Amino acid sequence: MFKRENLPAEASIFAVFVGIAVLFEVLGWLFIGKSFLGNVQRLEIIILQVSIFGIIAVGVTQVIITSGIDLSGGAVLALSAMVAASFAQSVDAFAPIFPQFLGLPIIIPIAVGLAVGAACGWINGSITAYTGIPPFIATLGMLVTARAVAVIYTEGQPVYSLSDSFTVIGSGAWPVLVFFVVAVIFHLVLKHTVYGKHTYAIGSNEKAARVAGINVRRHKIMVYTIAGSLSGLAGVVMCARATIAQSGMGTMYELDAISAVVIGGTSLFGGRGRISGTVIGVCILGVITSGFTFLRIDFYYQEIVKGMIIVGAVMLDQRRQAKQRSRA
Amino acid sequence: MNNQDDIILRTDNLTKRYGGVHALEEANFTLKKGEHVAIVGDNGAGKSTFVRQITGVEQPTSGDIFFEGKRVEFNSPLEAREAGIESVFQDLALCNDLDVPSNLFLGREELLFKFGPFSILDEKKMMRKAKEVLERTAIKIPNLSNHVGDMSGGQRQCVAISRSASFASKLIIMDEPTAALGVQETTQVENIIRGLKDQGVPLILISHNLRQVFNLVDKIWVFRRGRIVGEVIASETDGNEIVSMITGMQGGVHEKASYI
Ligand SMILES: Nc1ncnc2c1ncn2[C@@H]1O[C@H](COP(=O)(O)OP(=O)(O)OP(=O)(O)O)[C@@H](O)[C@H]1O
Ligand SMILES: [Mg+2]
Numbered sequence: 001m002f003k004r005e006n007l008p009a010e011a012s013i014f015a016v017f018v019g020i021a022v023l024f025e026v027l028g029w030l031f032i033g034k035s036f037l038g039n040v041q042r043l044e045i046i047i048l049q050v051s052i053f054g055i056i057a058v059g060v061t062q063v064i065i066t067s068g069i070d071l072s073g074g075a076v077l078a079l080s081a082m083v084a085a086s087f088a089q090s091v092d093a094f095a096p097i098f099p100q101f102l103g104l105p106i107i108i109p110i111a112v113g114l115a116v117g118a119a120c121g122w123i124n125g126s127i128t129a130y131t132g133i134p135p136f137i138a139t140l141g142m143l144v145t146a147r148a149v150a151v152i153y154t155e156g157q158p159v160y161s162l163s164d165s166f167t168v169i170g171s172g173a174w175p176v177l178v179f180f181v182v183a184v185i186f187h188l189v190l191k192h193t194v195y196g197k198h199t200y201a202i203g204s205n206e207k208a209a210r211v212a213g214i215n216v217r218r219h220k221i222m223v224y225t226i227a228g229s230l231s232g233l234a235g236v237v238m239c240a241r242a243t244i245a246q247s248g249m250g251t252m253y254e255l256d257a258i259s260a261v262v263i264g265g266t267s268l269f270g271g272r273g274r275i276s277g278t279v280i281g282v283c284i285l286g287v288i289t290s291g292f293t294f295l296r297i298d299f300y301y302q303e304i305v306k307g308m309i310i311v312g313a314v315m316l317d318q319r320r321q322a323k324q325r326s327r328a
Numbered sequence: 329m330n331n332q333d334d335i336i337l338r339t340d341n342l343t344k345r346y347g348g349v350h351a352l353e354e355a356n357f358t359l360k361k362g363e364h365v366a367i368v369g370d371n372g373a374g375k376s377t378f379v380r381q382i383t384g385v386e387q388p389t390s391g392d393i394f395f396e397g398k399r400v401e402f403n404s405p406l407e408a409r410e411a412g413i414e415s416v417f418q419d420l421a422l423c424n425d426l427d428v429p430s431n432l433f434l435g436r437e438e439l440l441f442k443f444g445p446f447s448i449l450d451e452k453k454m455m456r457k458a459k460e461v462l463e464r465t466a467i468k469i470p471n472l473s474n475h476v477g478d479m480s481g482g483q484r485q486c487v488a489i490s491r492s493a494s495f496a497s498k499l500i501i502m503d504e505p506t507a508a509l510g511v512q513e514t515t516q517v518e519n520i521i522r523g524l525k526d527q528g529v530p531l532i533l534i535s536h537n538l539r540q541v542f543n544l545v546d547k548i549w550v551f552r553r554g555r556i557v558g559e560v561i562a563s564e565t566d567g568n569e570i571v572s573m574i575t576g577m578q579g580g581v582h583e584k585a586s587y588i
Contacts, residue, residue: 194437195445197426201434204425211385211421212435213406222445271425 009265013280020284024291036294050260050286051179052077052241052250054279055234057257057264058179058186059121059227061278064261065190066223067203067270068128068135072142073231074253076120078246079150080235084113085159085245093161097154106166113236114229120146121228125221135224143254150247159245170241178237182230187275199223203270259306260285262313269321284309334360335397336499336530337382342391344377351377353554354391359499364521364531366541366562369551370574375534376418378551379503383415384408396498406435412498416488416505418534424477428469429458431476432491461494462486465520467513482513493520500524501532506540518544538567552576 021037028036037043056073063070086097088109096102120142127138168174190196198219201209210216234253239245264281266273285306292302337359344352352374359365367375380386382393384402393400395411402408405415422431433454441448458472467486469479476484489505502521506514521544524531535541541548542562550558550573558573 189446192448192451193443193445194439194447194449197430197434197437197449198445200425201423201430204423205421207419208421208423209434211405211415211417213404213409214435215406219445271423 010274010276010280013263013265013277013284017280017284017287020291021287024287024294027291027295031295034294036291042290042294046283046286046290047176048241049289050282051175052234052238053253053256054179054260054282055182055237056227056231056253057260057278057282058182058275059230060254060257061261061264061266061273061275062186062190062199062223063135063227064258064266064268065199065203065270065273066220067206067268068220068224069139069258069268070121070124070224070227071136071139071254071258072120072124072146073227073234073257074250074255075143075146075150076117076228076231077235077238077250077253078248079120079146079153080113080116080232081239081245081249082150082153082159082235082247083116084109084232084236085162085239086154087112088162088166088240089159090161090163096161097159103163106163106169109166110169110236114232117232117235118225118229121225121231122221124228125224128224129217129220147247154247156247158247159239160243162240162243162245167240167243170237170239170243175237175241178233182233183275183279186226190275195219195222200271203272205271256285259310259313262310262317265313265317267317267321268314269317333397336361336363336395338394339382340392340394342378342381342393343389344374344381344386345389350554352381352388355551355556357549357556359530359532362525362528362530363547364525364533364545365547365549366533366535366545367549367551368535368538368541368570368574372553373551373574374554375551376503377554379415379417379501379532379534382408383413383501385417409435409495412496413501414492414496414499415501416492416503418503418507422476422484422488425475427475428462428472428487429454431487432458432461432494436495461490465490465493465516467516481508482510485509486513486516489517489520493524496524496529499530499532501534503534504536505533506535506537514540538570541570542567550574 024036028034056077060070060073087101087104088106089096089102091103093102124135124139124142127133128135190199198209198214201212201214202216202219206216235250238249260281261273261278262268263284264277264279266277288306289302335358339355339357342352342355342357355378367378369375381388384405384407387403400411402411423434426434438450438453438457439447440450455472462469465486467490469483469486476487485505485508489502492500506517509517518540521531521533533541533545545562548560548562548565548570549556550570552574560569
């Protein structure tokens with residue numbers, strides 16, 4: 001027999017996920033006489049919806065493990081999407097942003113989107129590492145600034161007429177595939193590389209990490225840059241999927257991403273957490289959103305429940321932390 | 329004076345101020361090759377401050393540090409460590425959320441495959457070496473893959489000490505290594521220190537335990553209110569003399585003899 005403590009933390013989060021899904025199934029039969037899980041199309045939509053902020057959440061997980069925070073995900077997504085899209089317009093685009101850059105190979109807009117995200121993340125990381133401004137404030141500044149730059153970039157106009165070869169990466173199962181690949185890569189990176197070890201070390205005891213010879217500043221900048229790049233990637237995938245880029249895209253995605261990370265068991269105190277937990281957290285948020293819509297419950301009630309779940313997850317985290325402290 | 333070649337570490341007028349606090353004033357300190365010395369002094373005497381300057385954790389306000397005859401300026405603990413100075417800090421400097429091997433090898437991980445920051449860790453090798461290191465020191469830790477935060481204070485201290493003892497090449501500094509330990513663990517740590525003496529690795533030991541100091545070291549340096557007030561050969565002094573140097577009082581020492 002195994003003891004409860006020996007189960008991976010993911011097992012209990014996964015149990016919550018299954019519990020919520022089953023609950024909606026039962027409620028579905030009770031109140032509207034339909035199956036929740038039986039509808040394959042609905043499950044597809046859930047996965048597609050969560051994939052975009054899931055990509056952001058993979059980066060946010062790493063930032064939170066260093067005991068930082070990144071509030072800029074949604075805004076960086078929008079800015080990256082706008083800039084990427086402006087390099088992805090088809091040759092027959094009406095009033096293109098850059099008439100001289102039409103029909104480019106898709107690698108260019110993808111690289112541009114990632115680079116914009118990376119630049120935003122690098123700024124977040126540098127401010128946090130060098131000025132002592134808390135990451136909450138630094139990334140809040142980025143949230144406001146990146147969104148504003150996204151508006152200014154096209155004077156508020158959306159970017160249309162994206163080339164077919166570019167929009168492919170947002171079509172079908174592509175967003176899910178991108179999310180999955182990114183999640184697997186960073187799950188392994190956190191677990192098995194020096195980068196991962198140092199990320200946990202910094203979140204666990206920054207001073208000890210420095211004393212052990214880790215270049216904490218450089219490492220933090222790297223973590224925020226990776227998070228920014230992933231927000232940029234989310235922006236590329238999202239505008240490819242929508243076949244249009246708008247400066248209002250991804251509003252509040254940073255909150256969904258942070259919620260997923262916290263629900264997935266990553267500690268806001270730093271030092272603990274896993275991408276696998278985040279992936280389940282992302283799925284839980286997806287199922288809740290979809291389940292409430294399925295039960296025709298108003299959007300604002302959904303938000304209330306989400307809010308309560310997040311607070312609950314943080315409370316659990318605090319209790320775990322307090323237990324550890326009292327032992328130390 | 330000492331022969332220059334014999335000296336591994338020397339500080340000239342080493343001074344550290346924190347704003348208006350004169351934590352360390354013009355400390356002139358020397359350590360010979362293979363020598364084990366203790367630094368003693370009351371709380372706040374500047375012992376840890378001294379250690380922080382020579383291990384690169386902080387940079388001195390003024391004064392010079394010479395290591396192996398060359399003037400050095402360590403801008404980070406890593407630089408000091410690369411020069412061969414290992415230290416056990418008073419506040420442990422372990423990561424509670426990591427397991428024993430990760431802590432032992434933090435910042436100098438064994439690698440399977442080198443690729444910059446994304447180098448792959450050789451976890452098996454680190455676990456194996458961690459076992460060897462801890463076996464050599466006779467420290468008992470039931471499960472090395474437990475988080476360090478879930479272990480007892482004594483076990484954690486043992487991890488911190490084995491870490492520096494196993495990597496020490498030229499100098500090892502321990503700031504109150506047995507302060508939180510039980511009798512058995514204290515003995516184990518003292519044995520590690522004797523082992524270092526046999527290997528010829530020089531040691532600076534900070535301790536409030538005078539019995540331990542007299543048992544282990546060749547020479548005692550006394551700090552009082554940020555200043556070095558004396559250096560005495562351990563075999564040529566006794567507890568009373570040390571205590572009066574620590575407190576700066578000639579009389580009334582006998583009530584304090586409980587120090588020993
Ligand atoms: N970072 C700091 N900022 C301001 N003052 C400091 C700082 N670190 C140490 N001090 C002060 O410097 C003096 C020396 O402190 P230090 O930690 O070196 O003492 P210590 O001899 O190691 O004492 P203990 O035996 O209690 O460890 C103390 O008065 C302390 O308050
Ligand atoms: Mg001290």
